[in-house]
Amino acid sequence: MRGKQIGMWKLIHKLGSPKWCYQLCGRLQPVFWIAAAALLAVGAVWSLAFSPPDYQMGDSYRIIYVHVPAAILAQSVFLAMTFASVVFLVWKIKLADMAASVMAPFGAAMTLLGLFSGAVWGIPTWGTWWTWDARLTSMLIQLFIYIGIIALRGAFSRPEQGAKAVAVLTLVGVVNIPIIKYSVSWWNTLHQPATFTLTERPAMPESMWMPLLLMVLGFYCFFTALTLYRLRSEILKRESRTRWVQEAVK
Amino acid sequence: MPPPESTATAAPTLAPRGLAATCVRQVKRELAIARRRGSEWINPLLFQALVIVLFPLGISPEPALLATLAPGLLWVTALLAVLLSLDALFRSDFDDGSLEQMLLSPQPLPALCLAKTFAHWLLTGVPMALIAPLLGLLLSLPAAGVATLMAALLLGSATFSLIGAVGAALTVSLPRGGVLLSLLILPFYIPVLIFGAGAVNAAIAGDPVTAPMALLGAMLALAIAGAPFAIAGALRISVDG
Amino acid sequence: MTVALTGRGLACERDERELLHGLDLDVVDGTLLRIEGPNGSGKTSLLKMLTGQLAPTAGTLSWRGQPLARARADYRTALLYLGHEPGVTTSLTAMENLAWSAALADLCVDAAAIEAALQTVGLYGFEDLPAGQLSAGQRRRIALARLELIPRPLWILDEPFTALDRAGVAWLEQRLLAHRDAGGAVVLTTHHEFAPTACIERLRLGATHAAA
Numbered sequence: 001m002r003g004k005q006i007g008m009w010k011l012i013h014k015l016g017s018p019k020w021c022y023q024l025c026g027r028l029q030p031v032f033w034i035a036a037a038a039l040l041a042v043g044a045v046w047s048l049a050f051s052p053p054d055y056q057m058g059d060s061y062r063i064i065y066v067h068v069p070a071a072i073l074a075q076s077v078f079l080a081m082t083f084a085s086v087v088f089l090v091w092k093i094k095l096a097d098m099a100a101s102v103m104a105p106f107g108a109a110m111t112l113l114g115l116f117s118g119a120v121w122g123i124p125t126w127g128t129w130w131t132w133d134a135r136l137t138s139m140l141i142q143l144f145i146y147i148g149i150i151a152l153r154g155a156f157s158r159p160e161q162g163a164k165a166v167a168v169l170t171l172v173g174v175v176n177i178p179i180i181k182y183s184v185s186w187w188n189t190l191h192q193p194a195t196f197t198l199t200e201r202p203a204m205p206e207s208m209w210m211p212l213l214l215m216v217l218g219f220y221c222f223f224t225a226l227t228l229y230r231l232r233s234e235i236l237k238r239e240s241r242t243r244w245v246q247e248a249v250k
Numbered sequence: 251m252p253p254p255e256s257t258a259t260a261a262p263t264l265a266p267r268g269l270a271a272t273c274v275r276q277v278k279r280e281l282a283i284a285r286r287r288g289s290e291w292i293n294p295l296l297f298q299a300l301v302i303v304l305f306p307l308g309i310s311p312e313p314a315l316l317a318t319l320a321p322g323l324l325w326v327t328a329l330l331a332v333l334l335s336l337d338a339l340f341r342s343d344f345d346d347g348s349l350e351q352m353l354l355s356p357q358p359l360p361a362l363c364l365a366k367t368f369a370h371w372l373l374t375g376v377p378m379a380l381i382a383p384l385l386g387l388l389l390s391l392p393a394a395g396v397a398t399l400m401a402a403l404l405l406g407s408a409t410f411s412l413i414g415a416v417g418a419a420l421t422v423s424l425p426r427g428g429v430l431l432s433l434l435i436l437p438f439y440i441p442v443l444i445f446g447a448g449a450v451n452a453a454i455a456g457d458p459v460t461a462p463m464a465l466l467g468a469m470l471a472l473a474i475a476g477a478p479f480a481i482a483g484a485l486r487i488s489v490d491g
Numbered sequence: 492m493t494v495a496l497t498g499r500g501l502a503c504e505r506d507e508r509e510l511l512h513g514l515d516l517d518v519v520d521g522t523l524l525r526i527e528g529p530n531g532s533g534k535t536s537l538l539k540m541l542t543g544q545l546a547p548t549a550g551t552l553s554w555r556g557q558p559l560a561r562a563r564a565d566y567r568t569a570l571l572y573l574g575h576e577p578g579v580t581t582s583l584t585a586m587e588n589l590a591w592s593a594a595l596a597d598l599c600v601d602a603a604a605i606e607a608a609l610q611t612v613g614l615y616g617f618e619d620l621p622a623g624q625l626s627a628g629q630r631r632r633i634a635l636a637r638l639e640l641i642p643r644p645l646w647i648l649d650e651p652f653t654a655l656d657r658a659g660v661a662w663l664e665q666r667l668l669a670h671r672d673a674g675g676a677v678v679l680t681t682h683h684e685f686a687p688t689a690c691i692e693r694l695r696l697g698a699t700h701a702a703a
Contacts (some may be wrong), residue, residue: 275594347576
């Protein structure tokens with residue numbers, strides 16, 4: 001038992017070593033780039049050319065192949081940031097904060113993409129760019145939370161202090177996001193008659209959800225690859241004074 | 251020059267012992283500071299009243315229209331007024347070193363933070379709930395909604411104070427944290443706004459208000475349980491990096 | 492009084508900048524330790540580390556044989572800290588300030604005790620004026636009144652002589668030596684030179700850097 005614990009500690013510390021992580025990221029990165037490219041290419045062709053049009057919405061429904069993965073990623077990235085923040089606050093592993101810092105702009109971008117695709121879809125469906133649909137509303141709020149997290153980090157002149165403050169804010173955010181989502185949908189049912197929404201669809205045929213699944217997986221791989229890539233440059237930037245970075249750059 | 255008898259008894263004759271007594275002393279300190287600073291604590295309330303005056307001027311004095319908007323307007327302005335008062339919550343304690351003394355006290359910091367936030371609520375949320383009927387009058391708020399508005403504001407503003415204190419603690423070391431504080435905190439105020447305004451609207455419509463009020467209470471309970479620890483953690487980060 | 496604060500191999504790094512390195516120190520009963528060093532040599536950071544606010548990046552800091560992080564509650568009941576900004580609220584009176592300080596220290600004191608402490612630091616007659624109406628030196632004296640009011644074995648003081656007049660400086664110097672002689676411990680940073688007979692310990696920061 002004790003030996004196992006020590007083994008786990010060694011692993012955590014090894015994972016926490018920037019040099020080791022830099023090398024690991026470098027090795028994993030190509031795998032995820034290739035997987036992302038393959039999944040997204042197959043998914044895009046399948047979803048745009050081969051999956052059947054919707055009996056109600058025609059071809060306009062195809063925007064879900066961007067909208068749904070973006071929305072899923074927007075939430076997953078926040079969960080990943082939460083995990084990194086907990087690791088950073090509890091074990092004081094700086095690498096976790098570096099990961100959180102490179103993930104935040106991606107999460108914000110995915111939220112923005114979700115909002116944009118939702119707005120584009122609104123034109124053929126509702127005849128307007130924006131309606132206060134429950135999902136779009138909470139996504140808009142989530143975008144503001146992402147922006148707040150990014151802005152808070154930028155506001156500190158001492159990066160270490162900013163990192164801790166951001167970790168606390170991320171934890172506060174993760175507690176509040178479900179409450180916000182619940183309250184917004186309560187408000188929505190109170191104010192709006194049920195319209196058909198982008199994502200809550202009754203049983204999709206396999207030819208529709210299979211390409212969707214591929215797209216979601218492709219987005220995940222893209223996110224992972226990009227995070228690994230940006231994490232590597234973040235490690236180099238923050239560890240620029242250490243000997244191994246200076247040797248690696250030489 | 252011995253002090254006059256009256257102040258000697260009103261001032262700390264019996265200093266406390268134990269956590270509860272320390273928290274009482276903390277609340278008394280905040281109230282004394284507010285008293286010394288004169289009308290400063292009234293400013294957010296005046297701000298709220300002024301913004302309320304702007305709406306009939308900007309939209310329409312039509313009572314029927316104002317009455318439909320009233321619950322939402324009262325809640326939004328209350329929210330903004332609380333936000334306005336938050337930047338000062340820890341600022342002077344941070345500048346004069348009092349915060350550092352709190353951090354090094356043997357008493358648990360989250361409890362001290364809760365006491366401080368309670369004092370903030372006494373100075374903003376409670377008076378806000380008390381003047382709400384008056385502001386409601388300006389907006390032709392139907393009488394059926396007044397009692398619910400006051401009760402909901404009492405509950406909701408306490409949650410505002412607690413969540414806001416987390417943001418104030420996170421930004422207290424930043425020289426110009428005020429606008430950033432609003433950006434951080436506003437999204438987290440939305441649930442309280444929704445259920446608060448929802449409760450008043452339900453009361454006006456004659457519907458039961460139990461559900462939104464219970465949810466406001468639940469959010470306050472969650473905030474009381476969680477926010478003091480987040481405030482304490484954020485203050486330690488702000489003071490010591 | 493039993494003070495036993497031990498640091499071994501302490502290092503402090505802030506934002507990738509190394510302030511301290513391989514520092515050993517012992518603060519025990521009867522220590523009067525003056526931390527010296529040029530600006531930016533990490534004096535305040537070391538004090539923050541010793542008060543348990545800042546975790547050392549390397550090395551161990553222990554209190555009565557236990558790691559400081561674990562003995563924090565016990566440590567805080569033994570510590571009296573006056574920071575660079577001493578925590579005197581300008582809109583409160585001297586009495587109110589000290590009553591709050593005593594409450595934070597979890598102490599039972601009455602108005603008479605606070606008045607006595609204020610009298611010792613020469614603020615008799617100023618008890619009920621808001622601190623903002625007093626001079627900087629008088630505000631410093633309010634903070635120093637805590638030394639009288641709150642009995643703690645270990646004092647950690649950041650520039651306690653700031654803004655004091657000559658009489659105040661003399662009083663504080665005597666007070667610090669008296670605390671040391673009574674078995675207490677004092678760690679402080681200051682630009683004030685003690686009388687040569689005071690025989691205090693010195694820790695020079697920056698010197699450790701040069702040696703390393």
